[in-house]
Amino acid sequence: MRIGVIKETAAGENRVALTPETAKKFTGLGYEVVVQSGAGVASSCPDAQYTAAGASVASSAADALKDADIVLKVIAPTADEADLMKSGAIVLAAFAPHANDNLDTYAAKGLTCVAMELIPRITRAQSSDILSSQANVAGYKAVLMAANEYQRMFPMLMTAAGTVKPARVVVLGVGVAGLQAIATAKRLGAVVEASDMRPAAKEQVESLGGKWLDVPMSDEEKAKALGTGGYAWVPSPEYVRDQAVIVDKAVSNADIVITTAQIPGRKAPVLVKADTVAKMKPGSVLV
Structure with a gap:
């Protein structure tokens, strides 16, 4: 053959x-x-x-x-x-x-x-899981690319001339790529915030030293998110509105924004609007 x-x-x-x-x-x-x-x-x-x-x-x-x-x-x-x-x-x-x-x-x-x-992400097919391996690389590389473009340092620096605050990084989407991005940014010394539609991701973000950007959910939405894995469920207009407000505030104050959110089989959602980008600080980086 x-x-x-x-x-x-x-x-x-x-x-x-x-x-x-x-x-x-x-x-x-x-x-x-x-x-x-x-x-x-x-x-x-x-x-x-x-x-x-x-x-x-x-x-x-x-x-x-x-x-x-x-x-x-x-x-x-x-x-x-x-x-x-x-x-x-x-x-x-x-x-x-x-x-x-x-x-x-x-x-x-x-x-x-x-x-x-x-290919389903099951134990028997782990060796064929290209999504996890490539997402890991993407999350890691996204932060390195951002650090290369960012004109300041990631970690806090204390010198005789004064103190330089650490970079603020916002990660949108906390799947494999997002978790790797959080871990990499934290290792470089940044302050990291993250958001995801899955309530279960909060514990993962905090375990890596990140801050969870909490969007209020109704009990019905929580049940829907848990039942579908958080990727395919359609949020209510109220959730979309609340998420937009929280993301707008976090991104506007961020130095680095890493977007990894996606829905399998569909176009990735647009979480950062043009109005929000216009509020970002000069020199900030969006990946």
Whole structure:
């Protein structure tokens, strides 16, 4: 059985779907692995490492995908990439089916598409959970990017010339990415506040040293949030109004704002309005 891996073509995408270490595991199991030349360069995985792992290096995407029974990608294939695959191939990638215009192309080609981001988060499937691993990276990197852009320091500094207050960081959305963002910002010395639609997230935020931005909830809303995991429930107009007021106040006073809130299968909610951004301090950073 042949596994094909090609270079990601999406703008700004530096990841590769298969590392040399994993390629070695596949070749050890008897699979034939073909990797497009340069596919891993942006991830510091040169062609020589794939060759040493027992994989073959193809000069083009077409050669890497030719006769491939399984195709591994980070981002869902474009229509042109799908045309290079053989009918009946199995494709593993992040497909974002709610926003993918190429589903009909995949179907016409007879591809079996496995949306890795939709695999249930259960114990048996933990090794295939791409959402948690990538969210961890995103939350960590978001704070580092903000720190790089922020013109002042994160921690409080006490000098003979005076005291510099610590940076105020607001994290909106306390899933895996949000929790990692809180932990990273706290390690850098910032004062952190966070908000989420799940009441259960309060304990997680406080365990990391963050302050919980509390939005009043009715008993009915609390029951709804607990029953659905907090991601898909539709809040009342009163909750939306109260949340907007609290977020507006917190964000207006923040130096750094990290937004990680999202709803699986739907467009991420817009929690920071233009009016609120206009109130933010000069030099503040929004990620």
